[in-house]
Amino acid sequence: LTERDVVKLIGSGQPDVSVGELATFPLISIPASSSLYQARKQFIENNIRHLGVSDDDGDLLGLISFADILANIESEYIRELEEMLKERDEVLAISNRHLRLAATVFESTHEGIFVTDADQLIESVNPAFTMITGYEAHQVIGKKPSILASGTHDAAFYESMYKTLALVGHWQGEIWNRRRDGEIYVEWITINAVKDDAGQVLNYVSIFSDITNRKAAEEKMSFLAQHDALTSLPNRVLLEDRLLRAISHAERNNRKLAVIFIDLVDFKKINDSIGHHAGDQLLQIVAQKLSACVRSEDTVARLGGDEFVVLLEEIGVKDNIPLVVTKILDAVSRPVVLEGQPVSVRSSIGISVYPEDGQDADDLIRHADAAMYRAKMQGPNTFCFCTPLVDSESPDSR
Structure with missing residues (x-):
């Protein structure tokens, strides 16, 4: 019997009705340790308004109504809802921080960034994109990245790129x-x-850096590794590489080749009297003269100091070599003006021929050097062919 039942009885004008007639039957009780959800289940299954709550010994501790259950469940629901909303707000706050960070990176990075839709139409670009390409955002939005194409790459290059993007997404x-x-x-x-949960492409995000200067520096370093810094002619490393390939080609095709070793006579005197700057100019002029005396497929190299080597490939007969050598002697000896002074330089030349004077690059260069030494002993503007028995030793050993 509850207070509500008594009030209802008095209000009906029947105060003499016994309490037994008003009591709720049957009185079902549940342990005090039961959950609100278990109590709610008892109310619904037994269609009752009150439920007894008993201790571990089965003694009645009190009553609980369905309204009490609902109030507590509602309170629990509100608490859980508040926790869920709090968690949502925290997630949103973190997400907003990430978005602000991404926006800051997008705007401030030195790398160009552009975003396209699935059809490769540009949707947005960052300031670095404009700085690198020169295009403002409004000039490229709605257009394809091909607006930047230089024509350097063919269609197959881009087909391969887009095929890789489609297969691996990167x-x-x-x-x-x-x-x-x-x-x-x-x-x-x-x-x-960038794909959705179904795997469909939503966007493409491109990040790029201008590496023109770095690329040029790398190419310059690569060039200097194989070329003389003063004259830009091939150095010994590149000469030996080309000589090895030329020997292999000559062997396969039963051809000859010649190594012409050139030394400038009295270059040190000119260098000391006029100055090192003038000496450098003279070496550059000689390099140009030598290059003009041979074919494009031949090689003119500077070994260092005043020593040059010419590699003549695809020689039909040995008798053709003196024609080229005489041309070189005449060209080198023509006077030039350095620091306002007319200067003429003479040369001594030694020649070795493959295959009779050597089978490898080292032997051919060494024998041509030895022949040049003999030419120098004969006087300026002379040349000598290799004589194997005489030139088998290096000049330094004489």
Whole structure:
């Protein structure tokens, strides 16, 4: 019997009704340790308004109504809802921080960034994109990245790139593009596909750096590793590489080749009297003269100091060699003006011929050097062919 039942009885004008008639039957009880959800289940299954709560010994501790259950469940629901909303707000706050960070990176990075839709139409670019390419955002949005194409790469290059993107969702490499002002530059670019949960491409995000200067520096270092810094002629490393390939070719085709070793006579005196700058100019002029005396497929190299080597390939007969050597002697000896003074330089030349004077690069160069030493003993503007028995020793051993 509850207070509500008594109030209802008095209000009905029947105060003499016994309490037994008003009591709820049957009185079902549950352990005090039961959950609100278990109590709610008892209310619904037994269609009762009150439920007894008993201790571990079965003694009645009190009553609980369905309204009490609902109030407590509602309170629990509200608490859980508040916790869920709090967690959502925390996740949103973290997400917003990440978005702000991404926006800051997008705007401030020195790497160019552009985002396209699934059809490769540009949707957004960052300030670095404009700095590198010269294009403002409004000039490229809605257009394809091919607006930057330089024409350096063929259709097969781009087909391969897009095929890789479709297969693995990622591509990176070097691309030669063109700035708005027409200048061609090279960039290192990484492209990533952004997909939805179903695996459909939503966007492509491209991040690139202008590596033109770095590329030029690398190419310069590579060039200097195989070329003389003063004259830009091949150095000994590149000469020996070309000589090895020329020997292999001559052997396969039963051809001859010649190694012409050139030493400038009295270069040290000219260098000391006029100055090192003038000496450097003279070496550059001689390099140009030598290059003009031979074919494009031949090689003119500087070994260092005042020593040069000419590699003549595809020689039909040995008798043709003196024609080239005489041309070299005449060209080198023509006077030039250095620091306002007319200067003439003479040379001594030694010649070795493959295969009779040597089977490898070292022997051919060494024998040509020895022949040059004999020519120098005979006087300026002379040349000597290798004589194996005489030139088998290096000049330093004499």
